[in-house]
Amino acid sequence: MASPPQLPLADDLFLTAHDTVKGRSLLSPATLGLGLAVALLGELILWRRLDLRDGRLTVLDDRPTAEAATTAVLGQMLREEHHRQIRDWIAFLGTGVATDLVERRLARTGLVHRQERRSLLGGTKVTFVPADSMTAGWPASRIRTAVARGELLDVPDLVFAGLVLATGLDQHVLVTLDTRERGLLFDQIRRRLPAMLQELVGHAEAAVGDAVMARRA
Amino acid sequence: MSTTTTKPVRASQLSTALARDRLGVAAVVFFVMSAAAPLTVVAGVVPTGLAVTGLTGISVAFLAVAVVLAVFSVGYVAMARHIANAGAFYAYVAQGLGRPLGVGASWVALLAYNMFQVASYGGFGAIAAPLFQEWFGVEIQWWVLALAAWALVAVLGVRDVAVNGKVLATLLLTEIALVAAFSVADLFVSGFEASAAPLDPTSLTGAGAGALLVMAVTGFVGFEQSVVFSEESRDPRRTVPRATYIAIALIAGLYAFAAWAMISAAGPTVVDRAVAEGPELFFNLASDRLGGTALHLGHALFLTSLIAAMISFHNIIARYAFSLGREGVLPRAFGRTVPGTGAPKNGSLAQSVLGLTVIVLYAVQGWDPLVQLFFWGGTGGGIGVLLLITVTSFAVLGYFARHRHAESFWHRIGAPVLGTVLLLGMTYLALTNIATLFGVEPGSAPTWVVPLAYGVVALAGVVWALVLRAGRPQVYAGIGLGARSASTGGFTAAMKEGAQP
Numbered sequence: 001m002a003s004p005p006q007l008p009l010a011d012d013l014f015l016t017a018h019d020t021v022k023g024r025s026l027l028s029p030a031t032l033g034l035g036l037a038v039a040l041l042g043e044l045i046l047w048r049r050l051d052l053r054d055g056r057l058t059v060l061d062d063r064p065t066a067e068a069a070t071t072a073v074l075g076q077m078l079r080e081e082h083h084r085q086i087r088d089w090i091a092f093l094g095t096g097v098a099t100d101l102v103e104r105r106l107a108r109t110g111l112v113h114r115q116e117r118r119s120l121l122g123g124t125k126v127t128f129v130p131a132d133s134m135t136a137g138w139p140a141s142r143i144r145t146a147v148a149r150g151e152l153l154d155v156p157d158l159v160f161a162g163l164v165l166a167t168g169l170d171q172h173v174l175v176t177l178d179t180r181e182r183g184l185l186f187d188q189i190r191r192r193l194p195a196m197l198q199e200l201v202g203h204a205e206a207a208v209g210d211a212v213m214a215r216r217a
Numbered sequence: 218m219s220t221t222t223t224k225p226v227r228a229s230q231l232s233t234a235l236a237r238d239r240l241g242v243a244a245v246v247f248f249v250m251s252a253a254a255p256l257t258v259v260a261g262v263v264p265t266g267l268a269v270t271g272l273t274g275i276s277v278a279f280l281a282v283a284v285v286l287a288v289f290s291v292g293y294v295a296m297a298r299h300i301a302n303a304g305a306f307y308a309y310v311a312q313g314l315g316r317p318l319g320v321g322a323s324w325v326a327l328l329a330y331n332m333f334q335v336a337s338y339g340g341f342g343a344i345a346a347p348l349f350q351e352w353f354g355v356e357i358q359w360w361v362l363a364l365a366a367w368a369l370v371a372v373l374g375v376r377d378v379a380v381n382g383k384v385l386a387t388l389l390l391t392e393i394a395l396v397a398a399f400s401v402a403d404l405f406v407s408g409f410e411a412s413a414a415p416l417d418p419t420s421l422t423g424a425g426a427g428a429l430l431v432m433a434v435t436g437f438v439g440f441e442q443s444v445v446f447s448e449e450s451r452d453p454r455r456t457v458p459r460a461t462y463i464a465i466a467l468i469a470g471l472y473a474f475a476a477w478a479m480i481s482a483a484g485p486t487v488v489d490r491a492v493a494e495g496p497e498l499f500f501n502l503a504s505d506r507l508g509g510t511a512l513h514l515g516h517a518l519f520l521t522s523l524i525a526a527m528i529s530f531h532n533i534i535a536r537y538a539f540s541l542g543r544e545g546v547l548p549r550a551f552g553r554t555v556p557g558t559g560a561p562k563n564g565s566l567a568q569s570v571l572g573l574t575v576i577v578l579y580a581v582q583g584w585d586p587l588v589q590l591f592f593w594g595g596t597g598g599g600i601g602v603l604l605l606i607t608v609t610s611f612a613v614l615g616y617f618a619r620h621r622h623a624e625s626f627w628h629r630i631g632a633p634v635l636g637t638v639l640l641l642g643m644t645y646l647a648l649t650n651i652a653t654l655f656g657v658e659p660g661s662a663p664t665w666v667v668p669l670a671y672g673v674v675a676l677a678g679v680v681w682a683l684v685l686r687a688g689r690p691q692v693y694a695g696i697g698l699g700a701r702s703a704s705t706g707g708f709t710a711a712m713k714e715g716a717q718p
Contacts, residue, residue, distance in 0.1 A: 008364055025557075026556055027556050027557060028556075028557055028558055028559045030559065031556065033557055044282065076230065076231070079230075080230065080231050081229050082229070082231050083229065083232070088231065088235065089231070091235055092230075092231045092234050092235055095234055095235075097234075111660060143368055162708065165707075165708055166708055167556065168553065168554055168555075169556055169586040171553070171556055186711050189712070190711070191710050198709070198712050201708055202708055202709040202712075204709045205707070206700065206701055207711070208541075208554075208559075209539075209543050209552070209699075209700030209701060210700060210701040211559060212300075212536065212539060212554055212559050212561060212700060212701050213304065213445065213536055213539070213540060213701065214445065214446070214449060215532075216559075
């Protein structure tokens with residue numbers, strides 16, 4: 001079976017965060033937003049546009065990336081040069097900005113469909129649902145399979161696995177891992193994920209915890 | 218502070234978006250008051266306290282405690298601006314007096330908050346049982362009703378927590394209006410005679426002063442939650458301090474007036490009437506003037522007030538456990554949430570298990586739900602919170618002795634010293650007055666069980682912190698930083714420690 005191509009980090013996270021059957025989000029909007037915010041920042045770090053050290057972001061390279069969502073985030077960062085704390089950016093992008101960018105990117109590639117549902121109060125609610133349950137389930141099953149076979153994950157997938165843990169999605173998609181497999185996954189993340197990206201995932205976990213404490217989650 | 222004086226040259230989309238979510242004074246006051254449950258205090262704690270202790274100086278106690286808490290709050294809100302995890306007393310203690318005492322304080326807080334929680338189950342059962350008899354003519358055991366309330370809180374606790382906020386807000390406003398209306402009606406009751414006893418300052422120096430002060434402290438519990446919003450208030454230097462002082466003043470004014478009006482309207486036999494009528498005293502007095510409809514409305518609100526208090530405390534406890542779980546001070550499982558709602562599931566479930574155990578224990582033993590569960594539990598929790606506030610006051614002093622920051626002398630030293638002295642006095646009176654507070658013989662079991670429990674729990678926390686320091690330095694280093702810190706979470710700890718969360 002040919003594997004689908006690996007998608008950008010935030011796309012993988014969005015698809016994983018949605019129920020493959022009904023297309024419902026498995027995460028609260030706030031948590032999904034924070035996860036996608038960190039994922040987009042992670043993509044920019046992987047593109048070598050950003051650096052993260054001690055909670056501060058630095059722009060290494062201001063050239064646009066090859067796609068629109070991360071380019072938009074980078075452009076915003078260049079316009080707001082006095083804001084460099086990653087937690088501010090996670091909070092800002094997490095207010096719905098990141099979700100919006102990722103939904104549009106996925107809609108462009110046809111991986112999600114726009115759905116309009118009329119609510120009881122008369123308004124219409126727009127949601128984006130995965131077009132194909134196979135593709136939607138792919139990122140998580142890629143992690144599970146690799147871990148079960150003792151194969152090494154690449155760096156984007158290690159960040160992805162970290163974000164799955166940080167947002168609590170592991171309670172849905174990694175529950176089938178046994179203790180040994182979980183240990184192997186952690187071992188890989190610990191040894192093979194660069195410190196900067198480990199810090200990034202740590203900020204994702206903290207932002208989610210923050211939202212829980214402040215009753216925003 | 219350099220971070221707050223940075224002035225954006227042009228309108229920043231990021232600053233604007235973040236500011237939109239920031240809370241103003243009114244929102245913070247609202248949140249604090251919703252944990253305070255005015256009707257539960259005025260109709261539940263005050264008459265039961267009159268009956269159990271026979272002391273009438275409660276209004277002046279509310280006012281005195283308000284002054285002490287306001288002085289304490291000066292340093293408390295000042296320190297909140299500089300530390301992470303500002304909503305929890307133990308964060309102050311960990312950073313002001315060291316991590317071992319911090320863990321001790323965190324466990325004391327869990328015990329105290331849980332005592333409030335189980336107390337409210339007893340109160341609900343005891344108060345609802347006669348009302349159900351009156352309304353529907355059915356006799357239901359108190360514990361059946363307590364279990365029903367418990368089940369509701371347990372389900373709401375593990376589900377969506379955001380819904381609760383709006384319900385609580387509506388209930389709160391109605392409750393405050395009702396307490397005010399009933400108290401004003403008390404003034405026009407035929408036997409009303411303005412009584413000096415509730416306002417007599419000498420009752421704060423005489424026998425039983427400690428009992429009055431603990432009852433009053435119990436009424437204010439929840440005020441400490443204002444600082445949860447330090448990081449997301451519109452103006453960190455103004456919003457939270459103002460909201461804290463306003464909440465304290467509102468609570469003190471409402472409770473002192475309501476207690477005074479009730480005692481004055483009941484006349485010289487108020488203690489006997491409180492013994493005979495219990496929480497009904499508050500309603501009976503005013504219903505002469507307001508009629509049956511007001512009475513029914515009051516009763517219904519009394520029950521919803523208790524439920525609101527239960528839900529709000531349950532959430533505070535669950536989040537406390539969540540925060541400690543994230544730090545690794547409690548098992549990491551407490552640091553998990555339901556992904557779809559963000560509800561801190563395991564903290565909530567643990568609280569519910571404890572609540573169930575206590576209700577069943579009281580039902581099986583046939584203990585009195587009103588006095589022995591609601592009143593003892595509530596005021597026992599009040600003692601715990603008083604201990605925590607006192608230790609936190611020391612912690613504020615300890616913190617500012619080492620970090621000067623940009624705070625004035627009054628914020629760093631003046632108010633904290635004064636507050637600490639006053640709180641020490643209150644703690645001494647409270648611990649020596651437990652027999653009066655509980656209405657039991659001096660030296661009998663309840664008088665030493667409560668302080669002993671706090672002592673044991675605090676000591677166990679200190680020992681646990683020392684164990685962590687020796688065996689898991691990464692967890693130890695993060696004590697007190699809470700769920701917001703990127704250096705304490707399960708993921709980060711797993712990366713550094715090699716253990717999996």
